Structure formats: C-alpha cells, structure tokens
Amino acid sequence: MSVTPDAVPQKTFRLSMLIYDTRYRSLTIQIVTLMIFMLGAAWLISNAVSNLAALGKPIQFSFLWDPAGYDINQKLIPYNNQMSHGRAAIVGLLNTLLVAFLGCFVATILGVIIGVLRLSKNWLVARLMTVYIEVFRNVPILLWIIFAMSIFIEIFPKPNEFRGANANASMSLWGTTAFTNRGTYIPKPVFNDGALWVGITFVLSLVAIWAFRRWAHARQEATGQILPVFWISLGIFFIPSIVVYMIIGAPITLDYPVLKGFNFKGGLHLRNSLISLWLALALYTAAFMAEIVRAGIMSVSHGQTEAAYALGLRPGRTMQLVILPQALRVIIPPLISEYLNLTKNSSLAIAVGYMDITGTLGGITLNQTGRELESILLLMLIYLGISLSISSVMNWYNSKVKLKER
Amino acid sequence: MKKSVFLGALTVAGFAAAVASAGTLDDVKAKGFLQCGVSTGLVGFAAPDANGNWSGFDVSVCRAVAAAVLGDPQAVKFTPTTGKTRFTALASGEIDMLARNTTWTFTRDVDLKFTFDGINYYDGQGFMVPKSLGVTSAKELDGATVCIQTGTTTELNLADYFRSNNMNYEPVPIETNAEARQQFLAGACDVYTTDRSGLAATRATFENPDNYVVLPEVISKEPLGPLTRQGDEQWSDIVRWTLNALVSAEELGITSANIDELRKGTNNPEINRILGTEGNLGAMFGLDKDWAYRAIKAGGNYGELFEKYLGEKTSIGLSRGLNALWENGGLQYSPPFR
The missing domain is CATH 3.40.190.10 (Periplasmic binding protein-like II)
Structure with missing residues (x-):
C-alpha cells in the first residue's frame, strides 16, 4: 500500500467554515451562546439601572457612611446609634460570624457523637439517635429557631421574679448564673494586673503540649513504648496556669450578674435570641452531620476492623487509628457543605430578633435608607465571601487528610 | 460590530x-x-x-x-x-x-x-408598660428592655429619645405586632413602644387590658397616611x-x-x-x-369611620383628639372642592 500524501489543498479560511467545519463549529456555538448570554445579562442589568435612574435612585453606596440612627443590642465592637450604617453592618457581620462559629463548633461535636452512637450495638441508644436525627432533620430549621425562642420566653422567669425576699426564682449554679426569659447572665472574667502572665503561661503550656505530643510520637515510632499522652497533656494544660495564677495572687476575678433596676447588670449577657438561634442551628445541622459521620464510618470495610483486632488493637484505638482516618476522607467533603448551610441558615436570625448581617444591613439599614439593591448586593457578596473562606479552609484540611498516593 | x-x-x-x-x-x-x-x-x-x-x-x-x-x-x-x-x-x-x-x-x-x-x-409615639412595674413616666425607663418593630420610625425615635435623656436601653427587634405582643405579655421586654394608636389597639386585644398602662409621654410626631409611588x-x-x-x-x-x-x-x-x-x-x-x-x-365619612373602628365605643377606645375636625379643635382639614 502506497502512502498517499493528504490530498486536501491548503484552502483559505472562509466564513462558512465556522458552521460547516467541525473544527470550528463547537467553538462558534460556544461564542454565540456566550454572546447571547452576555446580552441577556446586560439587558437585565441596564434595565435595572435605567429603572432605578427613572425612579431617581441611581446605584450608589454613600449611604454606608451616613449615621445609622438605630441601636443594636448585641455588639462585639463598640457601636452606638451615631455611628455609620457601615459600622452597623460590621457589627451585624461579627454577630453572624459568632453564631456561625458557635453553631459549627457544637454541631460538629454533637454530629460525631451521635453518628458514632447510632452505630452502637446497644439497641436503645441506636434507636434514640435515629429518632433524634429523623425529628431534627425533617422539620424546617425556622420552626426549630422559633420553637427554641418560645420555650425560652415562656419557661424561664422574668428578671422581676428574682426580686424581693421570697422571690419566685433564684439564681442557679451556686448563685452565679441567672436564667431569665431575656437571656442567661453568666459571670464574666475580669482581667486585672498580672492576668497577662497567666495568659502567657497558658499559651506556653499549649506549645508545650504540642511539643510533648510530637516527642512522644517520635519516641513511640523509635522504641514502641507508649506514654499516657492524654493524662500528661491534661496536666500540662491546667497545672502551670493554676500555679502562676496562685503565685501572682488571683489576678483574674469573676464579675457576677446582679439584679439592678429592670434587668441584671454585670456579668455576660447571653441573649435568648443568640442561644435559641445557636441551639437550633447546632441541633439541626448535627442531625445531618451524624448521618455523614455514620456514612463515613460504614464506608470503611469491616475487614479493617478485624485486621486491627487481629493485631491486638483495642476497640478505642482501632476507631482512632484505623477507622476514623479512613472515614475522614469520606466525611470531610460533605461536612463542608454542612458548615456552609449552617452559616447561610443563620440568616434566619431576624425571626428571633438576633441582629446578624441580614438584620442590620439587609434589614434596618435597607429599610431606613431605601437602598434595596445596594444592600442586597453587598449582603450577597458578604455571604459569598464567608462561604468561600470556609470552603477554602476546609478544602485545605481535606487535602491534608485525603488518601496520599505515593 | x-x-x-x-x-x-x-x-x-x-x-x-x-x-x-x-x-x-x-x-x-x-x-x-x-x-x-x-x-x-x-x-x-x-x-x-x-x-x-x-x-x-x-x-x-x-x-x-x-x-x-x-x-x-x-x-x-x-x-x-x-x-x-x-x-x-x-x-x-x-x-x-x-x-x-x-x-x-x-x-x-x-x-x-x-x-x-x-x-x-x-399620632405620636408612646410607651406601654405593665402596671406592676410601677413606672409612671418614660423618664424612669433607664435600663429597660424595649420591644420595637424593626424598620419603623419608632426605632429611630426611640434611639433619639434615650440618647437625649442620657438613658440606656436594651432594644429587642421584632418583625410584627403579633410577635411583639407575645414577647411583651411574657415579660421578655419591659416596654413596648410604637405609635400610641397602635399601643391602644394592641392593648385592646390583651386578656387583661387594665393591667397595662400607656405612659403619658408622646415622644414624636407621627402623621400617618396612605402613600403611593412618586x-x-x-x-x-x-x-x-x-x-x-x-x-x-x-x-x-x-x-x-x-x-x-x-x-x-x-x-x-x-x-x-x-x-x-x-x-x-x-x-x-x-x-x-x-x-x-x-x-x-x-x-x-371620616368621622363615621373613626367612630366605627377606633372611637370611644370600640374596644380600642380612642378619642378624636388631634384627629377631630379643625372646627372642633383638631387638625383634620380638607382643602376645598372647587
């Protein structure tokens, strides 16, 4: 067979080739689609812009520097009603981050415990966990939030009932904490002179724990001897700080809540809005996380457990050293979406009057300034930013625990 | 192109x-x-x-x-x-x-x-408190927990009033009047503030309206009316x-x-x-x-509507006050039909 050179002559490019030539066709279709899509988007945007201009409300963000004029009950940074709408938005943002962080923290712990317990061989425990999961994940989160709030409002006593010689209510936990229908007042640590040294000691002991665990790990690799790492870590965690605290003479004291006027004064005020939102978000999300954890554990072949037992590992160690590291690979990616869900669900905060970013920027500020589009756009950008940050951190963690292919 | x-x-x-x-x-x-x-x-x-x-x-x-x-x-x-x-x-x-x-x-x-x-x-903004609180003036509300409907002028008036009187308060933002009612009755807030007509209307729906009192202070002017797009x-x-x-x-x-x-x-x-x-x-x-x-x-007419829905014979029991006709010492006054 003779090899004939390709007989196609070098043709010049013609426009029709964009449609009839398979080399270009898909590219043509993609470009045309993109143009149509962009034109559509441009039409929508310009429509919005010209409609707003016709209303006399061109898009501008200068309102963020105007005085807000309203007060916010829970603020992590100093704020008063003379400060700007932008500042109010930041106060709200911090409140969102606070409840999201607290919620994710508790939900993770609960989720892992419940997920493991659901696999328990104890019939009652496993069934109880099943009931918990089914009840919590099959009722909308908004109802849980409102339900929690109603319980707090109706069950706990009014601050007034703590008053007088024979009051209806008294403070709990040895007189340190007041559960009221306006929130829980707990003692607040007050840092006096010398508290810095206690703090430094505490940080140093954390470093020491980390170093000790590293050393113990290396020692075990080298000699096979196992130290009681947990108990020693626990000791390092508490003892040095307490010793320094005693030596300097108790530089950290507690400020107890006291009933004064209409409300309790002093101490830390955990508002019912925060607690109910936090609880509802955590319990609701924990139900989903439990299922994720269960799926992760079940994805590890039972042969792994049997092999570990055959090597003489105890069940706890088997879970810790064999099952969980493998299960984490399955658990982490869906866990990320649960964190994102919890954060985004926190925008339901207004249902109980928790002033998160949706309540300040997307609520009162939007309403008082009438800048709907700007506020909502900012709000979307902020949630996008928070979510992307969470996923990038979690993706980094995921890449650390995932199967290393060498 | x-x-x-x-x-x-x-x-x-x-x-x-x-x-x-x-x-x-x-x-x-x-x-x-x-x-x-x-x-x-x-x-x-x-x-x-x-x-x-x-x-x-x-x-x-x-x-x-x-x-x-x-x-x-x-x-x-x-x-x-x-x-x-x-x-x-x-x-x-x-x-x-x-x-x-x-x-x-x-x-x-x-x-x-x-x-x-x-x-x-x-209308004007006022405060409602339970009688048991023993408060007779809004000036005594320093440190109180106040329920407010968000997105209203009352929210801003409240902030101004407490600031100009050097008092502190704890705002409890609320979305609707019904939620405010629940929180206020449960004692989750000491005070409910909104327009005085709204307070009277809300109070009328309580089981024991007599246990609650609207304080005498009127802290703002609230001319209420219908509105349309400009x-x-x-x-x-x-x-x-x-x-x-x-x-x-x-x-x-x-x-x-x-x-x-x-x-x-x-x-x-x-x-x-x-x-x-x-x-x-x-x-x-x-x-x-x-x-x-x-x-x-x-x-x-206007007077008939007022008597029917808000007047002294209704459970809300508002008097005409500022809303009487100008001839009777009120502010209601219509430009001529000509």
Missing part, C-alpha cells in the same frame, strides 16, 4: 424600561381590583376577621379608593406587609397603594420616592382627594345615611360638586362624576 450590537441592546432595554411604567389608574381598571398594602394585623386599623375579610380604619381608605375608581368597595385585594417589607412592595409595584399607618417623613417622601397623599391619623400624579391625586372627600363629607355633614338624600340636589354648591350633581370634578382625573359619592357611601 460587537460593540454596536451591545449598545443597540442597551437602547432597546432603555425603551423597555420606559414603557414599563404605565399609569396605575389604567392598571387598576384593567385588572379590576385594587391591590392595597396594609399591616399584618393591627386591630382597628387593619385586621382580618374569622372569614378573612379585612376591616379597619386603614382598610376603609383602600375600600373608599376602590369604590371611587372601580365602583365596588369590595374590589380590593389586601397584601399584609411588615414594617420592613412595605416600601419594597410599593416601590416594586406589587401593591398599588399603601395604607399601613405609615409615618410621613422627609426621607420617605424625598429619598424613597413616595408621595404621601394626606394624613388619615395624627411620579404618577394622577393616581396620587385620586388617593389624596378620596381621603379629602371623606374629611369634607364630615365637615359638610354628608353621612352614609343621608348621602342618597343629598345627592338629589342641595343648596350647598360644594356638596353638589363633591357628589357630582354640579360640574364634573371626577373627569379631571379620569373618573366619572359619582366617584366621591361611592367613596363616601362605601363606609361613611
């Missing part, structure tokens, strides 16, 4: 946007009913009964407008709005007019681009003059009882002009001669 297509598209979009805002009157006539924004439920002003029929002082304004425009006071669909959602609902065209005890302020009129079509209730003068005029017709009717003694009698013709030319037996005022804004007749006939 790509650029010119893009610019062309922009131009088309611009035209489309311009066409989108036709007259509200034509829209309402075309769809055959009036979409009216009211509150989510404030007895006396706007509240649905067991069968879902809305009634109240603000609702009557909607019904009067519907009667004037469409000839049927029942041709109204109500959209319950919260303090937060009301302006967006009106600005977006979801509702044709808003009658939701909304305070007329500079920024709402000028910056939010609405037109206030008169004042149907002169830029549709014809529609704004219709709402404004419907309200004026109700007030004029009281001034001139036109009631729902004698209106049919008066319509046969009287010696008073202004009554004749309002009721359409002399001249044709209605045609000037695109309605027929009988528009005001139907508006007044729908529920009665």
